[in-house]
Each structure stands twice: as C-alpha cells, then as structure tokens.
Amino acid sequence: MSVVLGTNRYGKAETRVVRVVKNGGTHEIRDLNVSVALSGDMAETHLTGGNSKVLPTDTQKNTVYAFAKEHGVGEIEEFALLLARHFVDSQPSIHLARVAVEEYFWDRVEPAGGPGERRHSFVRSGRETRTAVAHYDGERATLVSGLKDLVVLNTTGSEFWGYLKDRYTTLAETRDRVLATQVTATWRHVGHTVGRSDYAKSYARARRHLLEAFAETHSLSLQQTLYAMGARVIENGPEICEVRLALPNKHHFLVDLAPFGLENDGEVFYAADRPYGLIEGTVLREGTPDDTLAWR
Numbered sequence: 001m002s003v004v005l006g007t008n009r010y011g012k013a014e015t016r017v018v019r020v021v022k023n024g025g026t027h028e029i030r031d032l033n034v035s036v037a038l039s040g041d042m043a044e045t046h047l048t049g050g051n052s053k054v055l056p057t058d059t060q061k062n063t064v065y066a067f068a069k070e071h072g073v074g075e076i077e078e079f080a081l082l083l084a085r086h087f088v089d090s091q092p093s094i095h096l097a098r099v100a101v102e103e104y105f106w107d108r109v110e111p112a113g114g115p116g117e118r119r120h121s122f123v124r125s126g127r128e129t130r131t132a133v134a135h136y137d138g139e140r141a142t143l144v145s146g147l148k149d150l151v152v153l154n155t156t157g158s159e160f161w162g163y164l165k166d167r168y169t170t171l172a173e174t175r176d177r178v179l180a181t182q183v184t185a186t187w188r189h190v191g192h193t194v195g196r197s198d199y200a201k202s203y204a205r206a207r208r209h210l211l212e213a214f215a216e217t218h219s220l221s222l223q224q225t226l227y228a229m230g231a232r233v234i235e236n237g238p239e240i241c242e243v244r245l246a247l248p249n250k251h252h253f254l255v256d257l258a259p260f261g262l263e264n265d266g267e268v269f270y271a272a273d274r275p276y277g278l279i280e281g282t283v284l285r286e287g288t289p290d291d292t293l294a295w296r
C-alpha cells in the first residue's frame with residue numbers, strides 16, 4: 001500500500017494583537033485577531049521531519065506583532081495583504097499565504113466632565129446583557145438587577161506594584177499597564193424604593209457610573225477599581241444598597257520587540273484570554289443588613 005501526502009497548510013492561529021496609538025492624552029486602539037496559514041514546499045517536514053523549509057509559527061506570530069508596530073494597523077485588508085505578501089516574498093519555500101484578520105471594535109468612554117485630558121478609556125462595542133433576579137418567600141421580595149459582559153479597557157492610568165513576593169513570583173512591577181475587564185455586576189435594590197417603571201432609569205444610571213468610575217479611577221490594583229466602581233454606583237443610586245462585582249483581569253502583555261530592534265513604548269500588546277485573574281467583591285451601603293434572600 002502506498003501513501004502520499006495531500007493538501008496541507010500550517011500557521012499561527014488567533015494572534016491577539018492590540019495596537020495603541022497615543023496622540024498626547026488621546027489614545028486610539030485597534031484590537032485584532034490574526035490567523036496565518038502557509039503552504040508550499042512542506043513535504044519534507046511531513047515525511048522526514050526535516051524542517052529546513054519551515055518558518056516557525058512562533059516567527060509568524062512575532063511578525064504580526066512587529067508589523068503592527070512598524071506599519072501600524074490601517075485597513076485590516078491592507079494589514080492582511082502586507083503580511084501575506086511578506087511570507088511568500090521572503091521565503092522561497094512558501095508559495096501561498098492565507099492571512100485572516102478579525103477586528104473587535106471599541107467605543108470611547110468620554111470623561112464625565114466632557115473631552116479633556118483623559119481619553120484613554122474604551123468600552124467594547126455591542127451591548128452587554130442586562131440581568132434581573134427576583135426572590136420572594138411569601139412575605140418579602142428582593143430584587144437584584146445587573147449586567148454581564150460589559151468589556152472595558154484603559155490604555156493607561158493603571159499600575160500594579162508593591163505586592164507580596166515569594167520564590168515563585170516572577171511578575172514585574174509596573175507603573176503603566178493596560179487594564180481591561182469584562183464586568184459582571186449585580187446590585188440589590190433597597191426595599192421597594194424604585195418606582196415600578198424606574199428600573200430602566202436605575203439601570204442606565206448604574207451602568208453609567210460603573211463606566212465612569214472605571215475610566216476615572218487611576219488604578220493601583222483592579223481590586224481598588226472594583227471598590228471605586230461599586231462605591232460610585234451606591235453613592236449615586238439611593239435605591240441601591242449593595243453591589244457585587246466580578247472582574248476578570250484580561251491581561252494585556254507588552255510584547256518584547258527588542259529582538260527585532262524595535263521599541264515598544266506601550267504600543268503593541270498581546271491580549272491573553274486565559275488564565276486570568278478574577279477579582280470579586282461586594283460593596284455595601286453602610287448599615288445594610290446582610291439579606292440572605294439576595295444571595296445569587
């Protein structure tokens with residue numbers, strides 16, 4: 001029986017690159033998912049394991065990051081074609097390149113006081129999911145409103161340092177990092193102080209204060225940001241007595257471009273999806289009784 005190699009391709013799938021452009025205090029952000037698939041003279045690696053014609057997928061990933069820095073991200077069609085041409089034109093063994101780019105959109109969170117210095121906060125386009133849970137035990141009712149999948153990001157205004165270090169700690173302290181999270185928030189209404197038709201207004205206000213607190217807090221930890229977000233909702237919502245927040249720390253790692261002779265001054269990031277830090281906490285109006293009915 002004879003066996004032959006059929007169609008094949010290989011490449012780095014789903015390189016998540018976030019490119020930040022800073023014009024003074026106004027930052028722009030582009031968020032891409034880039035998948036490269038190359039084909040060509042690849043019989044040898046399949047048949048004998050000889051890799052002399054294989055451009056590593058790791059190199060392909062690095063190329064995506066380096067191109068984001070060197071060329072910026074204009075139209076994603078042009079970015080895709082630039083990469084595809086590069087792989088085929090620079091490597092004789094590669095005859096066909098497929099580069100697929102997905103772009104995720106972000107809207108700017110404008111500072112509450114109007115456009116000023118801080119224009120580095122974003123919310124992922126597309127609405128979050130609004131949630132409500134009612135409890136009733138025959139006597140008492142409890143209403144908990146909330147939202148999930150509200151994705152927000154600050155391109156600056158976030159630090160993390162001064163933490164515990166033990167023999168397993170490798171994390172470098174930082175005075176400037178990207179802070180991004182996917183907010184799950186629930187808030188408990190005080191008795192029945194919200195009029196029957198006011199829940200939508202209450203929701204809009206809570207959402208706005210969550211966003212503004214995220215944008216306006218100069219963060220020394222996501223825990224601090226969590227408390228600021230919960231506190232802002234309670235301070236501005238007399239109808240709300242408790243806010244619970246679950247904030248995954250969607251890590252954005254600065255890509256090391258030094259091996260390619262490029263600087264990276266907070267411009268090109270690798271958006272990791274897992275593992276992620278998960279910061280959870282409750283913020284209460286002082287004197288609020290712990291209402292077990294509201295556990296959810």
Ligand SMILES: O=c1[nH]c(=O)c2[nH]c(=O)[nH]c2[nH]1
Pocket residue numbers: 160171220221222223249277
């Ligand atoms: O805001 C943060 N809080 C942490 O507890 C933590 N831990 C970590 O590795 N990075 C961060 N960031």
